[in-house]
Structures are given as structure tokens and as C-alpha cells.
Amino acid sequence: xxxxxxxxxxxxxxxxxxxxxxxxxxxxxxxxxxxxFFTIGVSTIGGTDIIKGEGNVIxxxxxxxxxxxxxRVMSIEVTRQEEMVNSVSTAMADIKLANYDSxxxxxAGSVIDNFIxxxxxxxxxxxxxxxxxxxxxxxxxxxxxIDDKSKTASFHLIDFMYSLFNRPLDETIxxxxxxxxxxxxxxxxxxxxxxxxxDFDYGYNIINFVYFEKGTKFxxxxxxxxxxxxxRFYMDEAGVIRFKNRQNFSSTPVAYFDKSNTIAVKTMTxxxxxxVVEIKANVREVxxxxxxxxxxxxxxxxxxxxxxxxxxxxxxxxxxxxxxxxASATTSAFTTNKLEDGSGDPVASxxxxxxxxxxxxxxxxxxxTNTFDVYITTIELWATPxxxxxxxxxxxxxxxxxxxxxxxxxxxxxxxxxxxxxxxxKAHIILDDWSTYGRANEMTVxxxxxxxxxxAIGCTINGYEGTYVISKIVNRFVGSQFTQILSVKERVxxxxFTIGVSTIGGTDxxxx
Amino acid sequence: xxxxxxxxxxxxxxxxxxxxxxxxLTEQTDPQExxxxxxxxxLYTDFVNNRRAWRVAWEKLKAAxxxxxxxxxxxxxxxxxxxxxxxxxxxxxxxxxxxxxxxNIRLNGEIIEGFSITLKExxxxx
Numbered sequence: 001x002x003x004x005x006x007x008x009x010x011x012x013x014x015x016x017x018x019x020x021x022x023x024x025x026x027x028x029x030x031x032x033x034x035x036x037f038f039t040i041g042v043s044t045i046g047g048t049d050i051i052k053g054e055g056n057v058i059x060x061x062x063x064x065x066x067x068x069x070x071x072r073v074m075s076i077e078v079t080r081q082e083e084m085v086n087s088v089s090t091a092m093a094d095i096k097l098a099n100y101d102s103x104x105x106x107x108a109g110s111v112i113d114n115f116i117x118x119x120x121x122x123x124x125x126x127x128x129x130x131x132x133x134x135x136x137x138x139x140x141x142x143x144x145x146i147d148d149k150s151k152t153a154s155f156h157l158i159d160f161m162y163s164l165f166n167r168p169l170d171e172t173i174x175x176x177x178x179x180x181x182x183x184x185x186x187x188x189x190x191x192x193x194x195x196x197x198x199d200f201d202y203g204y205n206i207i208n209f210v211y212f213e214k215g216t217k218f219x220x221x222x223x224x225x226x227x228x229x230x231x232r233f234y235m236d237e238a239g240v241i242r243f244k245n246r247q248n249f250s251s252t253p254v255a256y257f258d259k260s261n262t263i264a265v266k267t268m269t270x271x272x273x274x275x276v277v278e279i280k281a282n283v284r285e286v287x288x289x290x291x292x293x294x295x296x297x298x299x300x301x302x303x304x305x306x307x308x309x310x311x312x313x314x315x316x317x318x319x320x321x322x323x324x325x326x327a328s329a330t331t332s333a334f335t336t337n338k339l340e341d342g343s344g345d346p347v348a349s350x351x352x353x354x355x356x357x358x359x360x361x362x363x364x365x366x367x368x369t370n371t372f373d374v375y376i377t378t379i380e381l382w383a384t385p386x387x388x389x390x391x392x393x394x395x396x397x398x399x400x401x402x403x404x405x406x407x408x409x410x411x412x413x414x415x416x417x418x419x420x421x422x423x424x425x426k427a428h429i430i431l432d433d434w435s436t437y438g439r440a441n442e443m444t445v446x447x448x449x450x451x452x453x454x455x456a457i458g459c460t461i462n463g464y465e466g467t468y469v470i471s472k473i474v475n476r477f478v479g480s481q482f483t484q485i486l487s488v489k490e491r492v493x494x495x496x497f498t499i500g501v502s503t504i505g506g507t508d509x510x511x512x
Numbered sequence: 513x514x515x516x517x518x519x520x521x522x523x524x525x526x527x528x529x530x531x532x533x534x535x536x537l538t539e540q541t542d543p544q545e546x547x548x549x550x551x552x553x554x555l556y557t558d559f560v561n562n563r564r565a566w567r568v569a570w571e572k573l574k575a576a577x578x579x580x581x582x583x584x585x586x587x588x589x590x591x592x593x594x595x596x597x598x599x600x601x602x603x604x605x606x607x608x609x610x611x612x613x614x615x616n617i618r619l620n621g622e623i624i625e626g627f628s629i630t631l632k633e634x635x636x637x638x
Binding site for chain 1: 545546549551552554555557558
């Protein structure tokens, strides 16, 4: 739950609730690099410095120069949702603005006419009285939809994670023996995200070998890491990118709902049930340097020319020795000859090689500066490949649930799950949370914009009693009504064993 | 002590006019709010603000006075702005949007009967 004042909470729970909202947009995308936290006596009121909030981080998107369009807001709807199992959250928003003067209409002569373009930074706030809190930080996705009849302009907004997730990695990433947070930091660096822009827990999952090929979408890479870690990855309402490890959940409800503050509640469908979990993983480990590839047939290099020879590998490699002309038996080497079958004279000079290593291939450019043709008759490459050393297959089920609902299988194929113990624990966490019907509900409540994904809430409505975790929030502000729809999931909270705190033989369980 | 219930208008054209003596002045409130009911019937209200409007009515209005009012009404569109209305008794001096009722013409066009205007304040009061 976001930090708010006691007055904010009192108003959220009150009977006459003065709604407030704010919309900031930066159509020109003017950027002010020197933005800092507001300092009394230094910063000026109305200046660019920002008030320090919950997060102790100034984001790049804090540095845009925003204009206030709150007075044009006709409706706001912000949807924030966590994906099942891999626990990656993204947010989107739809806003409808008054456009009586064609201000947002392209080519209509507005002062922002040249800037009515996709990807305009936008921020949304909701609250009560004079206190509003951030609920969304992102970008316009496309051009606005203009309705000339109702004189409105509608924008669909995506949070910065959306654009980040669709970005392909422009380099291959190979890492050994790293925790989830270290792997995420490498991905962030590859995506151009500064360390000041994120806040990560340490990860519990230690991965023998991380391999993301060039071109892998950033979002796919993060989801794979989160699926193995069972943590949460999201951009919060203020725009800070956060990773929470799998134990960073609070089971203490931040809000309670009964019939006096709930407008509607319904059970989600049994399609959500998972009562069989299959986990498959190929565990890779980097091997000692070894002979890994050989040339299959001789290759001719005409006099005075260069020829490329590609070596394609079955496994990613972390290093390859550059081949040298006839060397020792423990490093890469090549041999040359005047004849294709190697029966002629070897050519010891004026043949050079330039090599480039890729994750699963190796490019060798041979140059022959002799005045006669030369054959490369053999090449041996010595490398350190990351080979599959273990295959994990595990199938766990909840027999009672299978009896009632038939098999509902979730298959996880993730090579970052590196041991059977972890796989077993993960399977049972999922079964604990998803094998029973009626433990996921949608609640329309007397809302509080401070609620966040992952917050625990208590419910005392007959038939729905329990402690739930919020997995989706829709904040809807239309006209003079604030509606909040929560998708919640009952969660089995376990206290994990902590050395020095837990007792052997006690109820705390070993962390996965 | 007599009350000053005059309505003085600064028109969009910049002139000052006093509205003819009216028969009724009604304050109207139009809160922008939504009442919500929870599962057990508890009521709560989300509100944005409270908008105020003034209905001014004449049982009979001379044609010339009607024309004065109509000019102010027309100037809203001509000058693309609201006129400013002052009611000294209530300490009000705000720009307001004027809406007018039907024009019921009587006595060979000399009298307009049952005419009213509604002045909706530009800014909400809370």
C-alpha cells in the first residue's frame, strides 16, 4: 500500500469523499536533466524540483517538463495487473479529455500541434481532498482518438514497462552462477536503464548459467527469470522499477472489506484452477576447456582473398580459443595445405585468421596473402561450452482437486530452475495457491487509490472470508465517481525458516 | 434597511447593464456527486464540487427589456465569453453562463410573459 496521510485514509473510508485527480502530460517531451528533490531554501515553489515521495529515487521520467491537463479530464481508468506464475505486472490507462477547442486534434492549429505524437510521457494521480497520489506513470501509446461530435480526445497509455518489455536485447547475455537480481541488473544495463531507476531485492534463485540470445525481448527474459524466482517485477505507481523476491510478501492485511464497504463481489471461474504442475528444466553448466568443434571438409582460399568459415555450436560457449597454425593439442588450431586432400605441401606463412565469437557460433575469417590458392584442411576449436548436465522433470498434483475438477495442468519449462528441490517447492507453492475453486474473487469496493498489487486484504463477507492478495486493480474515475475493482486471490502464507529465528522442528518451512 | 437585490451585468462587450426588476430569484445547486450503496445498504458519496446557478424570472417583461437581456445572451457567443454578474446582496460577482427560456410574446409584441433566465456560475463553489 502506498504511504498516505491518516487524513487520506480517513477520507477514503469516509461517507462524503471529496475526489481529486491530476493529469500531467509532456507533449513537447522537454527534458530537464537537473531536476532534484525539493529542498527548502534552495528550490523554488513552482519550479522543476520534485517533492520527495516514498521512493528515494529520481526517475528519468521525473525530468520531463509536464503540463497540467487535470481541468480537461472527463474520465480516467487505470488497470494494473500481475501475470499469473511469473508475477510480472504491467499497467495501462485510458483517459478521455475535453477537446472543445480541438487542442488535441492533429493539424488543427493547436499550440501542441507538432507534438501530438505517440509516446508522450504522462502521469496520473488520484486521491481525496488536496492529497492525490501517483497511480500511473507511462506514455501515450498512439495518436489520440478524436470524437468531433462529443468534442473529446481519448488516449490509451502504457506504462514504461510495456515499451521496455518489447525492446529486443541488442547483445547476447551470458552469465554464470548469478542470483536473479544480478541477472536483472545485467538486463537493465543492456536495456539502458540506470541503477538509479530501479530498486531490487536480492534474489533467492541462483542460476548456474543464464543465456539470452541477441534479439530476445527484454520482457521475455524478465518473465523467465521471475518464473524461476517466483518473485514479482513491476514498475510502481511512481515509476520506480521494482523486483521483490518470493519471500517479500506481507500476510498482514492493509485493508479489510465487509458488506459496509463492498459494493459487489463475485467468484472467478474454475478455469483458474491448477491442480497439476509439470516442471521441465535443462540445467546447463559451463564445462572445462575442451575440443568442441572440427571442420568437416577442406575449404579453399583463393590467392589474395579472404573466406569466412562459420562454426555453429549446439550449446552456448563462454570462450573459444582463437585458432593458430598447428599448435598444441589443448588449444584451437588449423592446418593448411596446397592440396585439398592434405597430401601437398603445408603452407606455414601468409595465412591469417580473424575470429569473432557469438554465443552459439564462431566466425573465422581466413585471409590468404600468398600468390597461390591455399586449403584450410583442418580446424579444431577448443572452447568452454555450457552443456546440459542435468534434466529435471517433475510432476506434482493435488489429488483431491484432481478428483473434483479433473486434471488442470500448468507446464513450466524453465532452464533457470536448477535443482529438483527448488522445482518441488515451486510446484507446491502453485498448488497451494491455485488448486481450490472459489479462492479467487472480483470485488468492487469503496476504493482507495493507495492499494497496490501484492497487498494483502482481509474479507469478512459471508462465504468469502479470508486473507487475499490483490492481483489486479482497476481504478476508474468517471465524472463524479471513483470505482475500484480488485481481483484478489486467496494465498497460503508460509513463514520460511530463518537461521537464528526459527526453531528446528517448528512450523517454519524451508524456503524454496 | 432595504436589501440590494439588483443584478448588475458587465457584458462581454464591456458595458454595464442592470437587469430589469424581476419577480423571483431562485438559487439552484447542482452538486457533481455520486451516491453509492454497499452490500449492506450503507450509503456513501463521492463528490467533486457543488455548482451554483441562479434562476431569474419575470412574470411580465417589456419587449425592450427582453431585448437588453437577449443582447447579453447573444454576446456570449459573439465574444466567446461569459458576462459577469453581480448581486450585491449576496456578495456574488462571478462570470456565469446564461440560458434563456422560451419567449412567450403577448399584447402585440409589447410584453413577454413568463420569461426566465438561468445563470450558471463558471466555477464551482466547492
